[in-house]
Structures are given as C-alpha cells and as structure tokens.
Amino acid sequence: MKSIIRFNGIVISLTTSVVFGIWYGISKLIINYPDWFGDPENEKYNLLGLLVMGLISIGVYRLFFLIMSTLVNSSKWLKKAVFSSEYIEGTWVGFYIGVLGNVRYLIETFEQNLDGLVIKGTSYDENNNLHSFWTSESINLDSNKGELSYQYKVRTTREKPDPNGIAYFSIIRDNNRRPANILVGFSADSHLEKKCKAMEYKLSPKTKYDINEALSKAQEFYNTKKDIVFNYPEK
Known part of the structure; x- marks a missing residue:
C-alpha cells in the first residue's frame, strides 16, 4: 500500500x-x-x-x-491522515443476492492499521436469522484503480468443510484522493458456480456497532438500492 x-x-x-x-x-x-x-x-x-x-x-x-x-x-485522525485514500476502517452495511435470488443482509468490519487490514463479515437472512460469517486477511486494496479484492474463509453450519471464496469490489468515492464511500461488486464461494452481487456503504468509522441498528441500516439500504443497481426482483 x-x-x-x-x-x-x-x-x-x-x-x-x-x-x-x-x-x-x-x-x-x-x-x-x-x-x-x-x-x-x-x-x-x-x-x-x-x-x-x-x-x-x-x-x-x-x-x-x-x-x-x-x-x-x-488515533483515528492520524490513521486517516496516513492512509488517506486507502482509509477504509469502520463498519460497513449492505446486502448481497444469494445464489437462489434471496436477499442477504451483511455487516462487515474493516480493522485497519500499519500491520495490515482484517475484514470480518456477518450475513443475515430475510427473517434476521444468522446466515453465515467470514473473515479475511488476504486483501488487496488499490486506491489508484479504485478496486478492493480479497479471499475469505466462510463459517457456516450448513456446509462441511467450510468453503473459501473470493470477493471483488469497485470503490465509489468523491474522487481518487478521497476514501471509499460505497463498495459495489460480487463474491463467489469456491463450491458455487454463481457469483453473488453485493453492495455496501460505510456506516461508521468505528468497528464496534449495535447489531440491531446496523441490520436495520442494511435493510434500509437494500430497499433504496435494490431496483437501481440489481433490477431486483429478477424475472
């Protein structure tokens, strides 16, 4: 970086x-x-x-x-000054569309320091039940191209062994000197052929969050963006 x-x-x-x-x-x-x-x-x-x-x-x-x-x-202030356009730490909320077309609300935390970046994510189904969670330490953030990609390890109660996956996002921001505001892209688990479209935004610069509030914001974001970005529901 x-x-x-x-x-x-x-x-x-x-x-x-x-x-x-x-x-x-x-x-x-x-x-x-x-x-x-x-x-x-x-x-x-x-x-x-x-x-x-x-x-x-x-x-x-x-x-x-x-x-x-x-x-x-x-120091958040010093960290933001040093990382500049690469500053991405905080809590991100949004959604992705599962392989069967069902919406999954997601909450991710980006823990960033001089030693590296760690992503921790959790997803919930339409009934707010826990769906899965994932972590990643193998991350590539290219602020010049406005791209974020990473490999992740999924933890779920439904599949054994837990699958790996890869995610790719395009960074939306005010300009190339500013940090990311919104991430738009997809993720793909290694055992699945279909890519899952995803979109999220930065809710807070803090990595500590209230689950109910974050989940509510993710649902609001989905209701605002689903038709514009994904043309959902699909025919």
Missing part, C-alpha cells in the same frame, strides 16, 4: 534530521578540539565513534517507528 511507503518516508525523514543533528554536534567538537581528534593514539576512539553512530542511527529509526506506529494505530 502507498500509505505504508508514505509512513516509512516520514519516519526516515525524522530519523535523518535527528542523526544529522547529532553529526553536526560531533563536527563542532572536531573543530573545537582538532588536536585530540588528530592524535594517532586516539584513532581507535574515532573508529569506535563511527560504530556507535551507526548503532544510534538504527536505534533512532526503530524508536521513531515504534512511537509513530503506536500513535497512528491508536
């Missing part, structure tokens, strides 16, 4: 500034004490100093990386 490259660039820039400041201080010492540094007997200390500076540079980078990683992962 571009955001990780951007973050590492910030850390390296800060590290370079600090190390440059240390080297500047050492250069001032050399200027002020040229005789001591020029003495052959002290050459071993000069070499030791270079080694210490190398270790300090690595240590400063690791320290800055640890501090900034902690700050970014714990």
